[in-house]
Amino acid sequence: MAETLPAAQAQTPTLNPLRDFITGMSALLDQQPDEARILDEGGRLLARLVARDDWLPDAYAQPHPEFYQQMLLHCDSAERFSIVSFVWGPGQRTPIHDHTVWGLIGMLRGAEYAQAYAIGPDGVPRPEGAAVRIEPGHVEAVSPAVGDIHRVHNAFDDRVSISIHVYGANIGAVRRHVYPEAGGSKTFISGYSNSTLPNPWDRSRDPIAP
DSSP states (O other): OOOOOOHHHHOSSOOHHHHHHHHHHHHHHHTOOOHHHHHHHHHHHHHHHHTOOSOSOGGGSOOOSSSOEEEEEEEOTTSSOEEEEEEEOTTOBOOSBOOSSOEEEEEEESOEEEEEEEEOTTSOEEEOSOOEEEOTTOEEEEBTTTBOOEEEEESOSSSOEEEEEEESSOGGGOOEEEOOTTSOOEEEOOOOSOSSOOOTTOOTTSOOOO
16 A cells, blocks of 8 residues: 655655755854855855755745745754745845844845945945845855945846845844934844744655664
C-alpha cells in the first residue's frame, strides 16, 4: 500500500535552500569574523539563495494593499542574525531610515531601487549618489561602516517585488531611526508583519543518516 504523505510534508516549494543558507550563515558567524568578511562571504551565501526563486512559501510572499510587508523567515537563537522577506506591493516604498547593524539585501523577484542618503549639518537628509536598481540575484550591503541610511522602493507600479534581507541582529526588535525630509529623526522599532515562521527543519523527506 502506497504511503500517503501528510499535507504539511506534501507542500512545495522545498525549503532546503533556506535551511542551507541558515546553516552556512551560522557557520560563518561561529568563526567570529569581522564585518567586512561577513558582508563578503555572507553576501555570496545570500546571492546563492536568491539565485533561485522556488523556495519562498506563498504565505511569506503576499503583499498588503497599503504597506510593504516585513516577514520574518528565521532568527538565530542567539539573535546574531535574522532573515526577512520584504514584500513590496506596486509602488510601495520605505521612509528614509537606518539599520544601526550590518545588513545584506538580495533581490528575489521583481526589482527595487535603493537611494542612499547623507544627513547634512542642518539635519536634513539629502540623496547621496544615484539610486541603485537591484535586480533578481543581485546583493547589496548596508551598515554604519559602509553606508546605513537609505530609502527603498518597488521599481514597478504594476507588480509585486520581493527581496530577502539578512541583518546582524533580530532586526524587528532593534531601535532604529527614520529621517523626515524636513530634517531631524524619529525612533522606531519595526516589528514583523507575520506571527508564524516557515519550518525548514522538517527533514522527514530528507532524513539525516543515522
